[in-house]
Amino acid sequence: MNSNQPEDTTTEFSLISSLRYDPDLPSATSVYAKERYPEPHDSPYYLLRFHQDRLLKGATNFKWLKAAAFLQQPLEKFVETLDKFIPDRSKAWRLRIVVDVEGRCSVDVHPASAWPLRCMFLPTSFDQLESLNSSFPWRLIVDSVPTKPSDFTTYKSTSRAHYDSARRRAGIKSPSDPIEVLLVNPLGEVMEGSITTAYFRRRLHHPQEEIRSEWITPPISSGGMISVSRQYALDHGFCTEQIIRVDELVDRENLDPKFGSYRPKRVQGSVFKN
Template sequence: MASTTISAATPSFQIISTLRFDPDLPRVTSHNANDESYPVPAHSPYYLLSYHRDRLINAARHFEWDSALDFLQQGLDSFESFLDGSIPNREKPWRLRIAVDYNGKGSVEVNPTVAMDPLNLLVPSLHSGTQSTIWKVYVDSQSITPSGFTTHKTTARDDYTAARVRAGITSPAETSEVLVVNPDGEIMEGSITTPYFRRHIVGKEINANEAVWVTPPLTSGGNAGTSRRYALSQGFCVEQVITKADMVDGEECWLSNGVRGFVRGVVVLSR
């Protein structure tokens, strides 16, 4: 993959963020999350709306795209109005892919998305939603070098596509995920999700005998995802380096992203 400096000088990519529009979300946040457990605007049908705008702003700032920053910093109301124009039917859930280019031009690709219990959009500690599907979670056989294209989400995703192919994941509809790994053997993230594992923490102000949910730190090279930020803000998890060697065949985990919310997974090391 080209370096951040070269590609940002003559950009052929866009910064992106993918989120869920769900008409049931305002009801869920109103009844199951108080003002401190869900980011504003709490009653929007756009999942983690402010976090998605923040993510795009941070990417534009990293790549020094001033025109994109001007577009994204107009305010949340303007950002939501921009998204509203793309919704075909406000009574159904949708998957939105927001893309912003170097010149500050934004576009939204809208597709139908899977029906699900909207409670699963909240962090697991806040609900007892139904989970009928367990995702299979594989570990990539090769490594990826961290860069601005792994820290920030862009259309330059060849490394992630290749990891999915190596894992035998051929369709975005599959309930399977592959964990990408940096050259030091540290888990960075999933190809389309943030992973969480149950681990014992040593040397911190946490009971060493009690396992807690952990997620890889950004220093391992992964993406600063929106659902990851939400999980950390609510104390669902803490950051800890997780290596490929730490993975246990058959262990249960959580996965999250801006469209599916939080889903259960199981690690598969042998096939």
């Protein structure tokens, strides 16, 4: 594959992070996660500390001093900022936090879709996920053009032209399409999905032992984004980081976890919102 993508010359952009606000989250945490969930356990904001940390890493990388100062405040103060945007604290909402170079924070708020909260904790049962949607699992397509890793593939921001281009090449027309495209770097390594973090199951063969499998996800060094769900999965031992090359992938990977020769430009795997 030849990378023919232009350098991202974006000069005006903001850092973003999206999460769920749900008043039922604290009680669900106590039932389904207990100690296998990062503090604070009593927050209605899903993985809020990870979201704050991701935004801070982005502000630090881009040397946005005012934004970094805002994001370095105690979590409790950050919560006070977000609380001002919640229309009704008795309902669930999807939040899109936006922080600009001047440290100004705005939050786009939309009603959250109904979702069994048990599926937001690790380990997640894929049988449970499959029962929620007849289109599960999504069809995954490997992008036909490599994407050059950059700050804009590592830090989540409003500069998303590279993701939009990959989705157009894959023929994805709507966010509701049960299709995802895997971005690949010029070295032929899987980076991530266009709107998701991807996980693959690799089968391990050991002489005189039962065949077992493990979940793996591409390392940040391959060029993918700092993902909140990925950090949660890594911290709690759900998966490990391993370089995943395109030529290792096989069709229907989540049903047959054995890696082998790569033939069709389509794989099935497991993806979570990043």
